[in-house]
Amino acid sequence: MTISVEFIEGMSEEISGISLRKRPNxxxxxxxxxxxxxVAAEGFKSFGNKVEHLWxxxxxxxxxxxxxxxxxxxxxxxxxxxxxxxxxxxSQDQFDRVMRFFHRYxxxxxxxxxGNRQ
Numbered sequence: 001m002t003i004s005v006e007f008i009e010g011m012s013e014e015i016s017g018i019s020l021r022k023r024p025n026x027x028x029x030x031x032x033x034x035x036x037x038x039v040a041a042e043g044f045k046s047f048g049n050k051v052e053h054l055w056x057x058x059x060x061x062x063x064x065x066x067x068x069x070x071x072x073x074x075x076x077x078x079x080x081x082x083x084x085x086x087x088x089x090x091s092q093d094q095f096d097r098v099m100r101f102f103h104r105y106x107x108x109x110x111x112x113x114x115g116n117r118q
C-alpha cells in the first residue's frame with residue numbers, strides 16, 4: 001500500500017517537515033506538519049484556513065485527524081511558500097500509531113528523525 005497524507009481524499013501531499021511537541025502540564029502531543037506546496041490548494045482556489053480532516057494512510061489503515069489549525073505563508077501575496085498543519089494527539093496509543101505512520105513515511109520518502117534541539 002502507498003503511504004500518503006491527504007487533505008482531500010485521493011490527493012496525496014508531500015510533507016517537507018515534521019515537528020513534535022508536548023503540551024505543558026499535559027500528556028497531549030502536538031504534531032506540526034510542514035508543506036512547501038499543497039496539491040489541494042493548487043487544485044481548489046477556495047482552500048481556506050479551515051481544514052476539517054487530514055488522512056494519514058499506510059499499510060495499517062487510515063488515521064483520520066481533525067487539524068487544530070492551518071497556517072499559510074505566501075510570497076508576493078499569492079504564491080504559497082509554506083503551509084503548516086497542526087493537530088493534537090491525546091492518548092499514548094494514538095501517539096504510538098501516528099509515530100508508526102511517520103516512521104513508515106520517513107522510510108518511504110527519505111526523511112530522517114533528529115533529536116530535540118538544545
